[in-house]
Amino acid sequence: MKETFKNDVNEGLSKTSKTLPSKYFYDAIGDKIFIKIMHMPEYYLTRAEHEIFKTKTAAIINALNISKDSKFDIIELGAGDGTKTKLLLEDLVSKEYQFKYLPIDISKDALNHLKCSLSKEISSLEVETKQGDYFHVLDDLKSHKNKKIILFLGSNIGNMSDDEAKQFLEKLGNSIHKDDVILLGADLIKSEDIVLPAYSDDAGVTKSFNLNLLTRINSELEANFNINKFEHLATYTEDEGIARSFLVSKEKQEVEIKSLQKSFLFEANEKIHTEDSRKYNNQILENLLENTSLQISNKLTDSNNYFADYILTKK
Ligand SMILES: C[S@@+](CC[C@H](N)C(=O)[O-])C[C@H]1O[C@@H](n2cnc3c(N)ncnc32)[C@H](O)[C@@H]1O
Incomplete structure (x- = not known):
């Protein structure tokens, strides 16, 4: 490293x-400052995506195409403190779905904190953390046997150039199977005074x-x-x-x-x-997906239409 x-x-x-690559922001100090950023009045992104996870949990679960009879894995790329994800995890656990949660992050501290908080807040949840660059873990995903739900939240994708995002989405598409589902958080284009x-x-x-x-x-x-x-x-x-x-x-x-x-x-x-x-709109995301095996199959937004969680599936 x-x-x-x-x-x-x-x-x-x-x-x-x-x-300098932005992924190096996240050392122990950077993780703590980022948590402060998420609570800033100006940082609408976390609040908007949190609203989607809080008010549209049923729609998210419906879009994941999961059943209580078969096991699946929720794999999160760049999980951070997992605040929004916990809303979904709690709901799935209370409804007795059978699944494992696998957060992946470049920051060891973020993963340690997440694992520790999950063991207190959702003690029955099976958690397996993995430290690494999500570009490099995509290859390992292919050999995964259970159905996969891949979470890539917080508009993390926005930190990639469009060329990098195209390559990433192509690789992501190649590493999932037909029933797998991707939940992609994307900040939407809006005016300068908000962004x-x-x-x-x-x-x-x-x-x-x-x-x-x-x-x-x-x-x-x-x-x-x-x-x-x-x-x-x-x-x-x-x-x-x-x-x-x-x-x-x-x-x-x-x-x-x-x-x-x-x-x-x-x-x-x-x-x-x-x-x-x-920042994204449907057209920009569709252009990025053009040469990949992925398609947009659903889109959930917050009440201000600031942020979208796109559901991507195999074409
Ligand atoms: C902007 S935060 C978002 C956290 C979370 N996804 C959310 O929506 O609140 C970005 C997270 O991704 C991690 N990260 C950034 N670049 C990464 C990379 N290339 N590979 C793995 N994790 C990365 C950071 O350590 C941090 O926890």
Whole structure:
């Protein structure tokens, strides 16, 4: 893991337009800051998807095409703290469905917390956690024998470029069987005044989330980023439908990363691109699914029409 982190940081900061992959936001500190983000008044995404899970549980269960007579597995990609998923899990357990829950996350801390909270809150639930990058676990899914329900919530897919999302969905389609169902959470395209504050809040929580990436590089790769010399920037236009986050160097400076035995030069106002959060509509998702074996078979939205949970099945 550390080697991959080191190589990814080196590759990203060596580019003409510097980048750092967003998956590295989630260390123990990043996980805690993200939980704060989910509770921010500006972060409508979690509230909207929570509303869908709370008020449309019966419709979700209906769309999963499951029966109480046969076992199935719920596999969640990038489970985080599982707050929304727990609403579904609780309902399924109370209705006596026979299933196992398998959350997958890159963050070991997130998985440990989730497992611990589930053992208290839904003690009869069988849970098997797996740490790893969800791009790499898709291959293992194919050999899975039970029917699979795959959850990919929170608009995590929006952190991928459209090309990456196409490849991911193609691979996901190839790793499921005919009866399997995917529940894909997608933030919908809407105006700048709603979207932008979710990525640049007044209290500076998103700023500390973004800057924590530099703190993580400092502690894990022995670097000397001065986080006071970088600022947080978020951009979004409704036309493009992509919120982008950057770290901007406030001045010309050099940063040493000892474990890479290398220094990186930053010009004044030079940006490091740290995250994209794409917003969707049916057309955009259909384009991404075009060359895959998946189709949209249902769509559940919140009362504001801010967020959608799409049900995807094999064509
Ligand atoms: C934005 S949070 C969303 C959490 C949850 N899905 C939700 O809707 O509340 C993203 C989660 O995905 C995990 N994650 C991000 N990139 C990942 C990757 N490439 N592979 C596995 N997990 C990843 C993070 O650790 C974090 O827990």
